[in-house]
Amino acid sequence: MLHLGILMPRSTLMPSLGLDILNGIKQNLKRHHLFDDVKFTTDNIGFGVSEQEIYTKAEALILMSDVDVVIAIADVRMTEMLHPLFAASNKILLVLNFGANLPDSWQAPATTICHSLNFSFCTWLTGALAASKENKNAANVLSYYDAGYRQGYSMMMGHQHNAGIPTYNHVTHLKLQEFTLQPLEQFLQANTDTKTLLCLFAAEQAEKFYEDIIPMQQALQLELFVSPMMLDETLKEVLPLDLNIQSTQGYTPWHSSLDNEENVLFKESIKTATNKTANYFSLLGWEAGAIIAKMISIKTSGNNAASNVVIDLTKLPFTSPRGMFKVDPASHQSYGAAYLASCKNHVDVHIENKLENVDEAWAKFKAEMQVDGESAGWKNTYLCI
Amino acid sequence: MNELKVIILCNNPISIPSIKEFLFFGKVAAIAIPKRNKEMQHILEPMLKEVSVPLLLLNKKEYKTELSNAIDQYKPNVVLMMTFPFIIPTEILSKPEKGFINFHYGLLPQCQGPHPILWHMLNNDVEAGVTVHKVDEGIDTGDIIMQEKIGIDVKDTYGLLQSKLAFLAAKQSASLLKILTYGSIVPATKQDLSNAKYYEMPTAKDLTILWQDMKAEKIVRLVNACNPWNKGAGTSINNWGLGITEVEIIGACEETTQKAGFVIYADKENGLIVKTIDNKKLKINIVYTNEGFFSGTRMGDFGIKPADIFI
Numbered sequence: 001m002l003h004l005g006i007l008m009p010r011s012t013l014m015p016s017l018g019l020d021i022l023n024g025i026k027q028n029l030k031r032h033h034l035f036d037d038v039k040f041t042t043d044n045i046g047f048g049v050s051e052q053e054i055y056t057k058a059e060a061l062i063l064m065s066d067v068d069v070v071i072a073i074a075d076v077r078m079t080e081m082l083h084p085l086f087a088a089s090n091k092i093l094l095v096l097n098f099g100a101n102l103p104d105s106w107q108a109p110a111t112t113i114c115h116s117l118n119f120s121f122c123t124w125l126t127g128a129l130a131a132s133k134e135n136k137n138a139a140n141v142l143s144y145y146d147a148g149y150r151q152g153y154s155m156m157m158g159h160q161h162n163a164g165i166p167t168y169n170h171v172t173h174l175k176l177q178e179f180t181l182q183p184l185e186q187f188l189q190a191n192t193d194t195k196t197l198l199c200l201f202a203a204e205q206a207e208k209f210y211e212d213i214i215p216m217q218q219a220l221q222l223e224l225f226v227s228p229m230m231l232d233e234t235l236k237e238v239l240p241l242d243l244n245i246q247s248t249q250g251y252t253p254w255h256s257s258l259d260n261e262e263n264v265l266f267k268e269s270i271k272t273a274t275n276k277t278a279n280y281f282s283l284l285g286w287e288a289g290a291i292i293a294k295m296i297s298i299k300t301s302g303n304n305a306a307s308n309v310v311i312d313l314t315k316l317p318f319t320s321p322r323g324m325f326k327v328d329p330a331s332h333q334s335y336g337a338a339y340l341a342s343c344k345n346h347v348d349v350h351i352e353n354k355l356e357n358v359d360e361a362w363a364k365f366k367a368e369m370q371v372d373g374e375s376a377g378w379k380n381t382y383l384c385i
Numbered sequence: 386m387n388e389l390k391v392i393i394l395c396n397n398p399i400s401i402p403s404i405k406e407f408l409f410f411g412k413v414a415a416i417a418i419p420k421r422n423k424e425m426q427h428i429l430e431p432m433l434k435e436v437s438v439p440l441l442l443l444n445k446k447e448y449k450t451e452l453s454n455a456i457d458q459y460k461p462n463v464v465l466m467m468t469f470p471f472i473i474p475t476e477i478l479s480k481p482e483k484g485f486i487n488f489h490y491g492l493l494p495q496c497q498g499p500h501p502i503l504w505h506m507l508n509n510d511v512e513a514g515v516t517v518h519k520v521d522e523g524i525d526t527g528d529i530i531m532q533e534k535i536g537i538d539v540k541d542t543y544g545l546l547q548s549k550l551a552f553l554a555a556k557q558s559a560s561l562l563k564i565l566t567y568g569s570i571v572p573a574t575k576q577d578l579s580n581a582k583y584y585e586m587p588t589a590k591d592l593t594i595l596w597q598d599m600k601a602e603k604i605v606r607l608v609n610a611c612n613p614w615n616k617g618a619g620t621s622i623n624n625w626g627l628g629i630t631e632v633e634i635i636g637a638c639e640e641t642t643q644k645a646g647f648v649i650y651a652d653k654e655n656g657l658i659v660k661t662i663d664n665k666k667l668k669i670n671i672v673y674t675n676e677g678f679f680s681g682t683r684m685g686d687f688g689i690k691p692a693d694i695f696i
Contacts, residue, residue: 055567081563084531088572107534
């Protein structure tokens with residue numbers, strides 16, 4: 001029996017986020033016939049913004065509940081303080097998030113794995129893609145919220161490290177009522193050599209952005225390069241049916257249309273168990289379930305030292321609805337397949353191609369995304385506001 | 386949650402970024418340094434005056450009593466050591482509730498001792514780092530709380546690497562502060578002492594260029610390891626002892642029959658260029674003499690000429 005502690009987040013923006021992740025974990029464990037071999041103890045860490053709450057609850061799970069593994073659905077930088085606690089206790093920490101942020105250091109913590117959907121990696125690829133076009137000029141257009149994570153920096157660096165030239169930065173207000181693209185429009189009308197927009201929005205800000213940018217896009221022939229959350233199919237449910245998105249593309253870690261057996265099984269399992277459509281959140285949970293299943297198998301074979309279990313987990317790729325993912329042995333950060341997707345009309349997403357050499361791209365990404373010195377950003381888990 | 390209060394013992398400016406981290410969060414009850422260290426006194430006095438934190442000057446002969454009294458007076462939960470040169474007696478180690486914690490500016494267990502930065506460089510290590518560990522009766526043998534590594538760049542001097550480690554330690558201080566504040570225990574992992582190696586103070590020989598043994602890259606590393614604290618790596622030519630402070634490899638020698646240490650050029654146009662054992666041209670950019678620091682291009686003025694030999 002594996003005792004699994006889960007530090008659950010809360011989100012008013014995406015109320016089902018925590019439950020969807022939990023369902024993903026459970027359904028994958030059931031698929032492996034391991035659900036009854038796992039005892040769950042959960043606790044809530046709100047938006048993941050209080051270091052004290054995260055630390056004391058993680059410590060309580062270890063010292064009082066005697067869990068074997070803790071899944072912390074929290075930002076990677078908010079969990080770095082936990083590494084000594086887990087290493088000293090011979091327990092495994094599995095940090096789950098969307099990869100909107102990056103660690104301060106790529107050094108591998110002995111008994112911690114950070115698993116994500118690699119949003120920053122995807123935005124970096126998207127930035128590089130935009131720079132590969134003939135016109136190197138681009139305006140960065142971000143929501144105030146999304147800009148506070150390294151995925152924004154990654155997108156800009158992906159663009160600028162490949163000869164892209166930033167010509168304008170537009171950051172929208174945090175409050176939706178104050179959302180406006182007017183200054184951007186004025187700039188684009190006056191500077192017709194900027195036709196490319198690097199766009200980073202999520203949820204209701206993504207809805208508002210699409211609604212406001214479409215007329216501008218048509219009038220000024222703009223090409224949009226977008227973040228994974230802007231390719232999220234759940235936007236379909238809220239955007240007007242007659243929306244006519246054109247010339248929009250970006251890298252995403254996953255899409256429901258991916259044609260692989262694991263994805264079919266994943267979507268069916270989630271639908272059957274919850275009567276809901278699979279999404280990014282259930283995918284994150286499903287993949288965490290795969291890691292937990294593998295941990296159980298390693299522990300069953302007699303390997304009980306947490307650091308050795310983590311090393312074993314870095315040795316093989318995992319089959320996933322996104323194709324595959326791996327745990328990087330040098331950093332203990334996971335990375336996986338990435339797909340170039342185009343987006344048309346009413347967020348009709350079509351997978352154009354798969355990133356060919358993921359390992360090489362990941363190595364380059366890590367080398368470029370080494371941030372020295374002080375940096376600022378949001379502390380809460382991405383999408384947990 | 387504990388109301389954290391620390392005493393910091395230090396002796397070197399490498400500790401300043403970490404001290405600032407603890408001062409910023411208002412967690413410092415007092416800072417203590419050896420009385421003889423006027424440089425640290427000069428740095429710390431104005432800094433601590435601003436935040437009303439006392440600076441304690443410990444006398445080498447009476448530091449045990451003075452430290453014990455300070456712990457009784459300020460009642461810290463923990464005492465942090467950052468390059469503190471005096472050994473702490475066992476009976477004092479257990480006085481603070483969370484004990485003593487040392488910042489070792491090197492990797493443990495493989496680089497114990499008082500000069501880990503220097504030895505990481507002299508050993509041609511790829512990485513250096515900072516190890517934060519509990520203090521026990523041994524030297525640098527306590528359980529490790531956290532360790533972070535950084536690569537040693539080929540251009541790193543001792544001073545540059547020291548600065549990088551100082552800021553790395555400050556980052557670790559931020560994590561340690563959270564652990565000490567929020568946690569009910571101080572988590573730490575035993576060192577594998579089978580891999581331990583203790584390095585003593587370096588001798589003059591450790592800091593001298595051995596032209597007949599050392600390849601060009603090793604000489605560069607040695608020179609960088611001595612810059613700035615030793616003013617340079619020791620060598621001599623024409624019965625004249627000097628320090629080499631900065632060098633660079635500028636290519637391969639066309640002529641390979643000459644002895645290592647052979648002066649190829651010593652003029653204003655080419656500067657001072659010397660052949661190494663692996664047939665590389667080593668350009669000596671800065672030289673230290675008793676008379677001052679000079680550029681390699683001026684060495685002709687001091688009588689060094691082509692075909693002279695560094696030994």
